[in-house]
Amino acid sequence: MSGLHLDIKDCGQCPIRHRAVCSRCEPDELETLESIKYYRTYEAGQPILWSGDHLEFVASVVTGIATLSQTMEDGRTQMVGLLLPSDFIGRPGRDSSPFDVVAVSDVTLCCFRRRPFEDLMISTPHIGNRLLEMTLDELDSAREWMLVLGRKTAREKIASLLLIVARRDASLRKNHPSDGMAFDLPLTREAMADYLGLTLETVSRQISALKKSEIIELQGKRRVIVPDLDALVAETGDDFDGGPIA
Amino acid sequence: MSGLHLDIKDCGQCPIRHRAVCSRCEPDELETLESIKYYRTYEAGQPILWSGDHLEFVASVVTGIATLSQTMEDGRTQMVGLLLPSDFIGRPGRDSSPFDVVAVSDVTLCCFRRRPFEDLMISTPHIGNRLLEMTLDELDSAREWMLVLGRKTAREKIASLLLIVARRDASLRKNHPSDGMAFDLPLTREAMADYLGLTLETVSRQISALKKSEIIELQGKRRVIVPDLDALVAETGDDFDGGPIA
C-alpha cells in the first residue's frame, strides 16, 4: 500500500541504494543522480510537506514512517497513503503536492532536487518507465483501498490494515509468514482511524474484539502477534488478499 | 474523476483523434498508431473486461459510459472509477486488469493492440511521459475520492458526485457553469451507491432531500438542474473543490 516504491538495495554505487532507478543507469547517469542527492531528517510528528507547498525535491523514505493525508476545514482527515521505507515521495512534473505529508516516526529521506531529476528522467527513458510502473502500482493500491473504505465493516477494516502492515513488515525482514508472525504497529489508534475512515474509539474496540477472538495477541499497546495468518485473512472479508507478500 | 485521460480532439490525422498522444508524434509514429488501431462496441450492461482477464488492448472511450469496479464474494461491490468519453482504459506494461470494466451505456472504444502500443511507448518517450502524467492525475483523483468514501456524510457524498458529473459534463460541452446548469445522470441509483459506498435507498433519499432543499431540481429521474452551483459546492463539505472545471 502506497508511496511510489523504490527498492533500496545494493547496486554497488549509491550510499543509499536505489537499485530500481539506477540498476540500468550508465555511470554518468549515476554520477548525475549522486550530484543531485541530499538527505533530510524529520522528527516524529513534524510536517514534511503541506498540501500546496512548492515541491523542491522528490525523495524516497530511508527510515521511519510518514503519512499522506488530506484534511477538511472542519478537521475531518483521511489518510490516503502510508509511506514506509523504500516508498517514494513526490510527483515528477508537478510542482506542488496535493496532500499533506507528515512524519509519524523520525524519518530520514533521500532527496533528489526536482528539476535535475526531471531532466534526467526525460533524457533517460527507463527512469520514466520505472516511475510509470510505480505509479500504476500506487493507483492499484489506492483503488483497492477504496473497497476497504467504501464497503468493509470496522472489523474487516482493522483486519485489512493489520494484514498490510504484517505483510509489509515480513517482506522487509524477509520473514516467512508461514505461521506465527509478530510486528509493531507503526501508527497510533488515531492514525489508524484516519486511514480506515473510523474513529479512534472504534479502532480500539475492534482491536480488543480481535484479541478476544484470539485472532491476534497484544504485547503492550503496539506489538501485535498473529498466531494464524489465515485466520486474520479470513477476517478481512477477501478470500485471498492481493496475493502473497509482494 | 478516473480513467486515464486522453484528449479527443482534432490533430489533423486520426479519424478518432488522440491529440495528447499524437500531437507530438512524427508522421511515421502516427502511421504506426493508425495501423494498430481498431474499434469495438459494447451494449449497455455488457462486461468489457473481468478482473484478471488477459488484456489484449489499451483503449480510450469514444462514446458512452463505463465503470471500473471490484466485487467481494458476498456481492458487495465498490466502483473505483467512472470512465467517460476521452478516458483511457488499460495499463501499459500489465497484462491483466485488476478490476472489472462494465459498459453502463452503449460504449464505443478506440483500441490499440497492446504489444505494439507498448513498443511504440518505449521507443517514443513523449508517449510514456504523457501516460505517466495521466496516471498521476488518476492517482490524485483516486486519493481525493478516498476522502469522500472515508469521511463524508451521505449528503456530502451525493453532492460531491453531482458536482463531478456536472463539471465533467460542462467541460465536454464547453458550457459556462456561471449559473444554472443541467445534465443527465449517467448512472442508476444503484451504480451511484456503488460509487459512493452507500445503498441505493440512501442515494434515493439524499437526492430527494437535496431536491427538497432546492439545491437541485429534477426533470424525470435522471435529468438534474443545478440552479446555483455554489450552493451545491457548499453541500460537498469542501470549501473549494479541486479548483475550477479542469
Place this chain on the structure above:
DNA sequence: GCGCGGCCTTGACCAGGATCAAATAAGCTC
C-alpha cells in the same frame, strides 16, 4: 389498453459506529 419488469421512492425499523464521558495505562520530567 393491459400486464410485466426495471428502476425508483418511501416508510418502518434496526444496528453499526459515532459521540460524549470517564477511567486506566504508559512514558517523561523533575
Place this chain on the structure above:
DNA sequence: GAGCTTATTTGATCCTGGTCAAGGCCGCGC
C-alpha cells in the same frame, strides 16, 4: 517515585445509514 502528559480502553447513549418491505412510475411488448 510523584506528578505530568499523552495514548488507549471501556462504557452509555445517540443517530446516520442499512435493511426489509411495499408501492409508484415508466417504457415496452402484445
